[in-house]
Amino acid sequence: MGASTRKTSLDEPGFNVLAAEGGLSPFTSTSSGWDNVWPLKPDVVFEGGNAGTDGTMSDNFDSLELLTANARFHRNLFTTINATSAASALAASMAAKLMAHFPDLRPETIRGLMTHSARWTPKMLEMYPPNNQAGYARLIRHCGWGIPDQNLAMWSVNNSLSLIEESSLRPYQKTHEGIKTHQMNVHALPWPVQELLELRDTPVEMRVTLSYFIEPNPSSRGSVSKFYYPSHRLRFAMKRPTEQFDDFRARINAAAQVVGEEAMASGNDRNWLLGKTQRHKGSLHQDIWQGTAAELANCGFLAVFPGQGWWRTRQALEKYDSEARYSLIVSIHVPGTEVDLLTPVQSQIDALIANPVAIPI
Incomplete structure (x- = not known):
């Protein structure tokens, strides 16, 4: 599971977002360093948050992360989450919705539908331009098949x-x-x-x-x-x-x-x-x-x-x-x-x- 981001709103003096909207999250995982015989991973990407930078260092900000329930709820009901942990949670949510909508489908099919519905953003295609078949393999090793679309997976x-x-x-x-x-x-x-x-x-x-x-x-x-x-x-x-x-x-x-x-x-x-x-x-x-x-x-x-x-x-x-x-x-x-x-x-x-x-x- 990889991570992309659409979170670009940052109101912090001296800091700008590190990743552009629709691009890869700074916290994503890729298989770009793997040997060529191994699988093309990630399969897909979901929102994983962004980071801010002042040009010399980067830092995390709550506005660039996802809101989630806090495990230490007696202190605070909510906290934020980012990286592939957030992306994996969103993937699990989509898989659960598809399984509820199509209760008779196999797990293999649910995974296939999620990947089948994924699309690359213009920014991903700009970052890793696929000029040939090897170029598409390179794109997938960074961005997977893109961001899944739940509506497209269902209808x-x-x-x-x-x-x-x-x-x-x-x-x-x-x-x-x-x-x-x-x-x-x-x-x-x-x-x-x-x-x-x-x-x-x-x-x-x-x-x-x-x-x-x-x-x-x-x-x-x-x-x-x-x-x-x-x-x-x-x-x-x-x-x-x-x-x-x-x-x-x-x-x-x-x-x-x-x-x-x-x-x-x-x-x-x-x-x-x-x-x-x-x-x-x-x-x-x-x-x-x-x-x-x-x-x-x-x-x-x-x-x-x-x-x-x-x-x-x-x-x-x-x-x-x-x-x-x-x-x-x-x-x-x-x-x-x-x-x-x-x-x-x-x-x-x-x-x-x-x-x-x-x-x-």
Whole structure:
């Protein structure tokens, strides 16, 4: 959890605020110093307060912090809080509200919705300009995916569409040749194909979030390899606009057999902000596709498939038969138009959204 700030009101002679409105809080945590194989953290940022400076030193001021209940209530009912402690409290509040509003959703989905609804402020984009895929990774290592929007996490509007799928697969299986990759899921999305085709060259944006939880390796704390720590790893890939379904399945099948990310590095990846080599780190994967509506109309299949993990490599622990749950969130946004994407999808959704295809690899 990182911290941003919108607190810039300071009435203290000789002092100015240290961080600009919408920028990172001076007290935030980042993963900018981590090795490149480790997860892109933080996931999101919430208000963490600001600090004042006179040019030579910085100091905390109550007006730049958040009001909270005081643990020593017999002395004072209220106090202030800042940094990632404040941001974590706000994140917990949003998660609780989402769980109350959607009581049947999994924890994986709640985490995914929070990240899926996050947006960068103009100041964040100014501080860490994302000129390419590596630039977006750098932005996320400082600012996460931005500040979550509770209203956006709860509702769609007519020119936007959000789909949620809660599913599972068995990543590995034991064979006479050892532990092998077992299943992938191909999701047929209830796409508003006709409406997208009618928009032709209109710019559209698709956001995909894959959220799941892992079991840490009990004997690999501080491991230098990303393959030793998680029990399993999942990845996602979308069918390309000009790709036939059989070719798409063959491409994902081949990628699932490779331990590293190299198999995903081939092919055109220009539509994605992060791309295949950047997004599959940790257990929360998100990326944004940008292109034309006509291109997106032909991308109606999304695969979730396994990568390496100690469930596969540590055979003696007999976890190779374990089931991996995940939540998949896909949204389409057509800015600047009044096209109705919700109505055509509603007629398909009951029949299709619960029909992933479990395909042996």
